Amino acid sequence: MRKPKKQLYYHVMMLPGMIFLAIFSFVPMFGIIMAFQNYIPAKGILNSKWVNFDNFKFIFTIPDSKQIFFNTITIALGKMILGVIVPVCFALLLNEIRRKAFKKTIQTIVYLPHFLSWVVLASVVQYIFSYEGPINSILSALQISPIMFMGSNTWFRPIMILTETWKEFGYGSIIYLAALTGIDPGLYEAAAIDGANRFKRLLHITLPGILPIILIMTTMSLPNILSAGFDQIFNLYNPLVYESGDIIDTYVYRVGMLQRQYSLATAVGLIKSVAGAILIATANKLVTTFSDRRMF
Amino acid sequence: MQIQKRKKLYISDVMIYLTAVLLMLLCLLPLLNVVATSFSSSAAATAGKVGILPVGFTLNAYRKILDDQQFWRSFMISVIRVVLGTILNLVLVITMAYPLSKSRREFHSQGIYIKFVLFAMLFNGGMVPLFMVVNKLGLLNSIWALILPGAVGVGNVILLMNFFRSVPKSLEEAAEIDGANPLQILINIFLPASKPCLATICLFSIVGHWNDYFSGILYISKTSNYPLQTYIQLISAAFDLSKVTDIEKLKQYLSISTRTLNSAKIVISVIPLLIIYPALQKYFTTGLVVGAVKE
Numbered sequence: 060m061r062k063p064k065k066q067l068y069y070h071v072m073m074l075p076g077m078i079f080l081a082i083f084s085f086v087p088m089f090g091i092i093m094a095f096q097n098y099i100p101a102k103g104i105l106n107s108k109w110v111n112f113d114n115f116k117f118i119f120t121i122p123d124s125k126q127i128f129f130n131t132i133t134i135a136l137g138k139m140i141l142g143v144i145v146p147v148c149f150a151l152l153l154n155e156i157r158r159k160a161f162k163k164t165i166q167t168i169v170y171l172p173h174f175l176s177w178v179v180l181a182s183v184v185q186y187i188f189s190y191e192g193p194i195n196s197i198l199s200a201l202q203i204s205p206i207m208f209m210g211s212n213t214w215f216r217p218i219m220i221l222t223e224t225w226k227e228f229g230y231g232s233i234i235y236l237a238a239l240t241g242i243d244p245g246l247y248e249a250a251a252i253d254g255a256n257r258f259k260r261l262l263h264i265t266l267p268g269i270l271p272i273i274l275i276m277t278t279m280s281l282p283n284i285l286s287a288g289f290d291q292i293f294n295l296y297n298p299l300v301y302e303s304g305d306i307i308d309t310y311v312y313r314v315g316m317l318q319r320q321y322s323l324a325t326a327v328g329l330i331k332s333v334a335g336a337i338l339i340a341t342a343n344k345l346v347t348t349f350s351d352r353r354m355f
Numbered sequence: 356m357q358i359q360k361r362k363k364l365y366i367s368d369v370m371i372y373l374t375a376v377l378l379m380l381l382c383l384l385p386l387l388n389v390v391a392t393s394f395s396s397s398a399a400a401t402a403g404k405v406g407i408l409p410v411g412f413t414l415n416a417y418r419k420i421l422d423d424q425q426f427w428r429s430f431m432i433s434v435i436r437v438v439l440g441t442i443l444n445l446v447l448v449i450t451m452a453y454p455l456s457k458s459r460r461e462f463h464s465q466g467i468y469i470k471f472v473l474f475a476m477l478f479n480g481g482m483v484p485l486f487m488v489v490n491k492l493g494l495l496n497s498i499w500a501l502i503l504p505g506a507v508g509v510g511n512v513i514l515l516m517n518f519f520r521s522v523p524k525s526l527e528e529a530a531e532i533d534g535a536n537p538l539q540i541l542i543n544i545f546l547p548a549s550k551p552c553l554a555t556i557c558l559f560s561i562v563g564h565w566n567d568y569f570s571g572i573l574y575i576s577k578t579s580n581y582p583l584q585t586y587i588q589l590i591s592a593a594f595d596l597s598k599v600t601d602i603e604k605l606k607q608y609l610s611i612s613t614r615t616l617n618s619a620k621i622v623i624s625v626i627p628l629l630i631i632y633p634a635l636q637k638y639f640t641t642g643l644v645v646g647a648v649k650e
Contacts, residue, residue, distance in 0.1 A: 068537040069454035069462045076451035076507050077471070083488065083504045084475040090484020149378065155371045165375050167636065169382045174628055176566035178588045179621050183385045186392075186614075191403035229382065257367055290569070294588065308482075315483040316573065328481030336477040 094326035100319075114326035123310075124327075130216070131306040134287035137220035139280050145224050146231030147273055151265060153232065154239045155257070169229025181294035184222050185209060209295065212303035219295070219304070223288055234276065235269055242268040271350055278345050282338040285331050307331050393417070393618035400614045416619035425579065425586065426620060432498065433565060433583040434627075440502040440564040441557060448511045448556055453541050455512065456519035476509040482573070489574055500574035501567070501582060508563075511556045518552040519545055554638035561631060583624050591617055 089104075094114055096107040118124050149169070156162045172180065186192050188208035195205040208214045246264045255263065289308040296304040305313075307327060315324025387407040392400050396411030404410050420426055455472065459465050479485075485504060494500040522545055530540050546553065571585025581589065590613070 065461075065537055066463060069457065070464065072450040072454050072537070072541075073468055076447045076512070077468070079447060079503070079506045080471065080475050080509075082492075083485065083506070084479060087480030087484035087488050088478065090480045090487055093484065152371060152375055152378075155368075156375060161372070161375075165379045167633070168379050170636070171386070171632070172382055174562050174566075174632060175386075175625060176568065176584055178566070178568045178584045178591070179625060182591050182617060182621060183389055186388070187385060189403075193403075196403070225381065293569075311482055316486070321483050321487075324483050325481055328483065332478055332481060339477055 091325060091329055093322050094329045096322055098322040098325075100321070110322075114322050115330070117323070118326060118330070123305075126302065127305050127307060127310050130303060131285055131287045134216055134219050134292075134304075134306060135284045137216070138223050138288065139277075139283065141220060141224040142227060142231060142280065143273065143277050145228040147235055147269070149228055150232040150235035150239060150269075151261065153236060154265065155261075166229070170233075171229075172226040173230035175226075177290040177294045180222075180226060181291075184218070184295060188214075188218060210297065210299040212300055215296070215300040215304045219288070219291060222295075223291055234272065238269045238272040239265065275346055275350055278342045281342045282335055284338065285335055389618045390622055392615055393622045395615060397615045400618070416615040417623075419616055420619055420623065425581075426583075426623075428579060429581050429583045429586040430623075432580065436498055436501050436582055437561055437564045439498070440505075441560040443502060443506050444508060444511070444560040445553070445557060447507050448515055449541070449546070449553075451507065451512045452515035452519055453537075453545060456516045472509055472512060475507075476513075486573060495574050496577055496580055498580075501570045502564075504570065505563075505567075508556075508560070511559065515549065515552055515556060518549050522548045551638040554635050558631070558635040558638070562628065565628060587617075587620055587624055590620065 092104055093107075095109060095111055096104070097110050097113075098104065098107045153162060153165065156165075188194055190205055190207060194208065199205060206214065208218060242265065246268075247260055250260050250264055285307060287306040287308075289306070289312075292304055292306055292309055293312070296309065308331075311324045311328050311331075314320050314327070384407055388405065391407050391409045392405045393416050394409035394412055394414070395405045396413050397415075399405055399410035451472070454462050455465060455469055457465055489495060489500050489504060494503065526544050526548070527540055530544055535543065566584055568582070568584035568588045571582045572588065575581055575585065578586075578589070
């Protein structure tokens, strides 16, 4: 008698969450129909005209779209590469620090930017790279004329990549630090007896020890290649740098919400969503195949 | 031998410590600059003279904020949102993660549910369709538009589900023999055992709600109903950049002298985070690591 009752408990527990998912995740999926229509708000989804794949064809004909995909992928790729390298190096560095209190202080401070929003940090970044800001002061001290960093299509993408890395490297190092504590101390002792110096131990024990987790984290970051970081770019860009800074998400917002071209924005969103889902599934497959871990 | 070895270590140690301090400063100085600016005279701030110490110390900016009713209204909206939103997030994450953490033998429908949950994680309708749903439900301009659409954090559900699975089975079996029902088992055994993970999710949820500005932009059109971050986004982007066409004008805008006031607002908006952050920090490393990647 107890068994069915237990099942009922579980179903009732799932209910509230499933209702929320149904309303805010599954119902919006039907809105994807708009991508195949010439959607007119006054007519609604049921009465708008079907245009099949015209919206998608249109996306691939506008010159902007190539630029937007290019921007998204370059910015995302840059962030991915630095987003692995810098946290790993930082974790290795912290691992060499023996004084507990010192280590703790550093960790607390470098994790902090992760918890601040881009709304807050945008004003910091804008000031640092502004015309009168510290970077330009240094440049003028070196007899280099000041640069409009935030309005320059050459500088915008590198700045996005660098500042994102700055915000996240501390936090990103947490997982590597955890992996480092899992390495058998006996290995270090053995290596020390064999005469390996600090650098050699790092190279032959520490690095191979965390290599699996580095590979997993890299694989798991692959799906982000079509999300270059909406919050950051939305808060930092301006019309002068649309050319180099517009990414898929900011484009969807401007076209969809500001210009009210719902069908076009939904179509762009759909391309991103489908590609993202494929990437996540692939990444999961890779992680499960090449390690004893899985993403979900 | 012993002495020489120690000396060698000492040199590399100095370099390691110096690099670490440098990186720490890199994270700290920009933030200190905001604090210093908020306490500086606006002339010094506009001229870009403020480093990490205030120039021409004054509390003017903070005095002005005291009279800014919109700021405090937005602040309160954010506080209410964090409280309501975090409670809802936690309740939903816990009630979903617990049945999902059961094996298919224990909970027959686990497989179907997890497929739905994963599908919701992998795939979404996008910004525009979600906006239309929120609009149709009549939630626009209410605080519920900020809380309800993100009520189920699928990532957090997976995190907690994995954590629940690491709780020893024997504890649950013992409670079952004593006649406890699943809800009692969840409350009395699983929740206490998952404290670090719950604290992590709690922190994520608080930070997420406090920092979110975009749902405010999307779903709230009355400035008086803005949450704090949306309000700050509005004032720091107060000049409509889309109307700026030439570089000279943009330069003017970017140097407008509301910097001290905006900095002060930013400082106040960050204080609540700085208060809860140390309290929860000790949990989130363990919570994150154990739940994040499943062995």
